[in-house]
Amino acid sequence: MQRKKKPGALPPPKRATLKEVAKTAGVSLASASYAVNGTGSLGESTRNHILQVAGSLGYRQNLSARAIRTGKTGAIGLILPDLTNPFFPALAQSVIQTARQHAYSVFVTDTEGSADLEIEAIRLLVEHGVDGIVWFPIGDSNQAGSLLTNVPTVVIDRTIAGFESVQADYAGGGHLAAEHLVLAGHTSIGIVSGPTDILSMRQRCDAAANYIQQHGKLAFRVTNGFSVDLEPKVKEAIRSRAATAVFVGADLIALGVMQYAQSQKIRVPAQLSVVGFDDIPWAQMSSPPLTTIDMPLGDMAVEAVEALFRRTDEHVELRRKVVFDTTLVERASVQRPAKG
Amino acid sequence: MQRKKKPGALPPPKRATLKEVAKTAGVSLASASYAVNGTGSLGESTRNHILQVAGSLGYRQNLSARAIRTGKTGAIGLILPDLTNPFFPALAQSVIQTARQHAYSVFVTDTEGSADLEIEAIRLLVEHGVDGIVWFPIGDSNQAGSLLTNVPTVVIDRTIAGFESVQADYAGGGHLAAEHLVLAGHTSIGIVSGPTDILSMRQRCDAAANYIQQHGKLAFRVTNGFSVDLEPKVKEAIRSRAATAVFVGADLIALGVMQYAQSQKIRVPAQLSVVGFDDIPWAQMSSPPLTTIDMPLGDMAVEAVEALFRRTDEHVELRRKVVFDTTLVERASVQRPAKG
DNA sequence: CAAGATCACTTAAACGTTTCACTTTGTCAA
DNA sequence: TTGACAAAGTGAAACGTTTAAGTGATCTTG
Numbered sequence: 001m002q003r004k005k006k007p008g009a010l011p012p013p014k015r016a017t018l019k020e021v022a023k024t025a026g027v028s029l030a031s032a033s034y035a036v037n038g039t040g041s042l043g044e045s046t047r048n049h050i051l052q053v054a055g056s057l058g059y060r061q062n063l064s065a066r067a068i069r070t071g072k073t074g075a076i077g078l079i080l081p082d083l084t085n086p087f088f089p090a091l092a093q094s095v096i097q098t099a100r101q102h103a104y105s106v107f108v109t110d111t112e113g114s115a116d117l118e119i120e121a122i123r124l125l126v127e128h129g130v131d132g133i134v135w136f137p138i139g140d141s142n143q144a145g146s147l148l149t150n151v152p153t154v155v156i157d158r159t160i161a162g163f164e165s166v167q168a169d170y171a172g173g174g175h176l177a178a179e180h181l182v183l184a185g186h187t188s189i190g191i192v193s194g195p196t197d198i199l200s201m202r203q204r205c206d207a208a209a210n211y212i213q214q215h216g217k218l219a220f221r222v223t224n225g226f227s228v229d230l231e232p233k234v235k236e237a238i239r240s241r242a243a244t245a246v247f248v249g250a251d252l253i254a255l256g257v258m259q260y261a262q263s264q265k266i267r268v269p270a271q272l273s274v275v276g277f278d279d280i281p282w283a284q285m286s287s288p289p290l291t292t293i294d295m296p297l298g299d300m301a302v303e304a305v306e307a308l309f310r311r312t313d314e315h316v317e318l319r320r321k322v323v324f325d326t327t328l329v330e331r332a333s334v335q336r337p338a339k340g
Numbered sequence: 341m342q343r344k345k346k347p348g349a350l351p352p353p354k355r356a357t358l359k360e361v362a363k364t365a366g367v368s369l370a371s372a373s374y375a376v377n378g379t380g381s382l383g384e385s386t387r388n389h390i391l392q393v394a395g396s397l398g399y400r401q402n403l404s405a406r407a408i409r410t411g412k413t414g415a416i417g418l419i420l421p422d423l424t425n426p427f428f429p430a431l432a433q434s435v436i437q438t439a440r441q442h443a444y445s446v447f448v449t450d451t452e453g454s455a456d457l458e459i460e461a462i463r464l465l466v467e468h469g470v471d472g473i474v475w476f477p478i479g480d481s482n483q484a485g486s487l488l489t490n491v492p493t494v495v496i497d498r499t500i501a502g503f504e505s506v507q508a509d510y511a512g513g514g515h516l517a518a519e520h521l522v523l524a525g526h527t528s529i530g531i532v533s534g535p536t537d538i539l540s541m542r543q544r545c546d547a548a549a550n551y552i553q554q555h556g557k558l559a560f561r562v563t564n565g566f567s568v569d570l571e572p573k574v575k576e577a578i579r580s581r582a583a584t585a586v587f588v589g590a591d592l593i594a595l596g597v598m599q600y601a602q603s604q605k606i607r608v609p610a611q612l613s614v615v616g617f618d619d620i621p622w623a624q625m626s627s628p629p630l631t632t633i634d635m636p637l638g639d640m641a642v643e644a645v646e647a648l649f650r651r652t653d654e655h656v657e658l659r660r661k662v663v664f665d666t667t668l669v670e671r672a673s674v675q676r677p678a679k680g
Numbered sequence: 681c682a683a684g685a686t687c688a689c690t691t692a693a694a695c696g697t698t699t700c701a702c703t704t705t706g707t708c709a710a
Numbered sequence: 711t712t713g714a715c716a717a718a719g720t721g722a723a724a725c726g727t728t729t730a731a732g733t734g735a736t737c738t739t740g
Contacts, residue, residue, distance in 0.1 A: 017697090018696065018697065033697070033699080039699090040699085061696090064697090065698090066696080067697090068696080069696085070698070
């Protein structure tokens with residue numbers, strides 16, 4: 001038989017409330033609260049009794065209600081440009097994992113590379129009252145940042161004025177890559193950059209370009225979106241064989257470059273050495289496995305989240321920037337150039 | 341100069357509250373609420389005025405407060421075993437995207453393959469009061485499910501008694517794969533399965549095995565974890581060359597198989613054809629690109645989320661199972677066997 | 681023009697917590 | 711015996727909303 005008191009009423013097996021716990025334990029609401037939170041001063045026996053009742057009723061806190069009193073929701077937000085870009089899952093996982101250790105949950109938002117969605121996402125997170133945001137912005141422009149005045153935020157990988165940020169040493173990485181190529185004997189080296197409106201991309205490519213120009217010839221410098229699909233300009237540069245090696249600003253693009261080169265009967269690394277940047281998981285699965293620059297993405301994520309909690313816990317308002325080292329990971333996509 | 345009214349007081353630029361909006365607009369709290377929600381009956385001029393005031397105050401709803409009244413948090417949960425498994429990001433993205441279209445946010449939890457963390461995750465989500473959960477369980481055992489009596493939940497890919505579920509036609513896919521191999525002329529075919537405690541894995545491999553046995557010889561059937569790293573037993577089977585083709589229950593493993601075969605100088609597909617299952621993004625980047633069985637993961641995610649909202653909106657309690665078709669996507673990892 | 685009906689708006693209770701202030705009881709030192 | 715103090719517990723306000731019920735106006739309509 002269907003119950004139907006008031007139409008539209010939710011099915012009745014609702015979560016037990018603290019008031020119910022208190023009543024069935026025969027204590028005041030306050031005592032119940034103290035018991036489940038381990039605060040206040042309660043006798044051991046009463047506390048245990050309350051806890052026991054709570055357990056048997058299947059009581060679970062209502063974090064919304066608590067948030068409204070305490071101002072803390074127990075949630076943080078993570079804003080990313082594109083989860084299907086293999087660069088991000090590891091980052092997300094690290095953030096989630098670190099948050100969990102603080103008993104926090106994570107709202108993950110994928111902005112699909114759209115600035116509008118990014119703004120929308122921030123709005124929503126604010127309405128949810130998240131206690132902090134880890135933000136990997138679309139670009140370095142900062143219209144969206146103005147919405148974030150009240151929420152502790154740390155930016156990853158990018159630079160937005162007024163926000164704490166954790167980054168890798170992109171210039172250092174670019175240098176490392178170029179150096180590796182030069183040391184391998186290459187003198188004519190090309191660069192395939194990612195989107196140039198991103199500071200960290202400019203940094204790595206500029207550093208590489210500088211080094212290359214000092215020790216040899218920069219054969220070309222072209223730009224491609226974050227994708228394995230290459231723009232005509234890039235294909236042309238590769239086909240030209242103007243370079244015996246190429247530094248690519250992002251692994252995803254580097255994979256595309258290797259694939260395209262091979263499709264054009266240019267052997268990698270025999271005829272074209274390539275080094276990438278990011279050390280995404282695919283990089284070790286490609287053939288040949290991709291030599292690349294690794295940044296400690298996991299550590300960066302941890303640092304970002306910890307910084308967030310440091311901020312909220314200690315109410316310190318520090319504006320700093322922490323930079324992680326990059327390292328060269330040698331695999332098989334680089335070798336000495338064939339003798340001219 | 342530091343402000344310090346009461347020690348521990350939060351920095352004061354707090355979000356504007358509805359009460360403040362009401363006061364500065366000179367109307368009652370109720371009117372303000374009606375205005376921002378577009379409910380109730382308000383004169384057009386008052387409504388506009390209130391909206392205007394709200395805007396200038398930068399008012400944003402407090403969803404926690406609203407949740408406590410309405411019982412709806414505007415959030416759903418997504419529980420996944422492992423974000424770094426390339427199978428999942430696309431799923432997560434789809435869920436997030438679909439949720440956004442309903443103005444919902446998504447708590448993403450990565451359970452790292454641990455049943456304990458899975459339970460923990462569910463607890464937390466319940467405490468957050470999510471309006472629904474999309475659940476990709478670790479396995480088909482259901483201890484955790486008992487915690488979920490109050491929350492609308494739909495399970496993806498797996499089967500947990502009592503839960504609505506969206507799946508792909510795994511058996512059909514396995515059949516398709518085996519058929520493809522047989523039609524290519526293979527008569528001795530091996531199977532590398534994923535973890536066998538997962539029903540969907542058993543289904544695809546059983547279907548394949550049946551078909552193979554009807555049309556030729558099942559050379560071996562071994563098992564591996566969801567990883568590119570292979571167990572000794574699997575390596576041995578491949579090295580044995582007992583089969584000219586192999587069906588692998590998951591692309592990730594298939595990639596490992598191809599890689600290992602090549603490392604053993606077994607050419608793929610010339611000496612060993614392989615077909616995978618899942619069509620993860622890497623599958624098209626490998627060399628050779630992997631022939632595999634595609635399931636419409638994006639559509640499945642959408643269906644899962646929509647089913648959730650259907651449940652909460654219409655208060656229907658339907659227990660069903662929707663199954664999506666799988667398709668063969670032919671790439672380059674299969675060819676006719678060399679003449680014996 | 682009286683009686684409803686409609687419109688525009690307000691009052692106040694309720695949601696599930698936390699926490700400050702207070703009361704009661706018992707202990708112990710002087 | 712008294713008073714101070716600590717321990718154990720309670721009462722009630724507050725957090726920011728939503729919404730049922732109520733209140734005057736103004737508008738219809740016969």
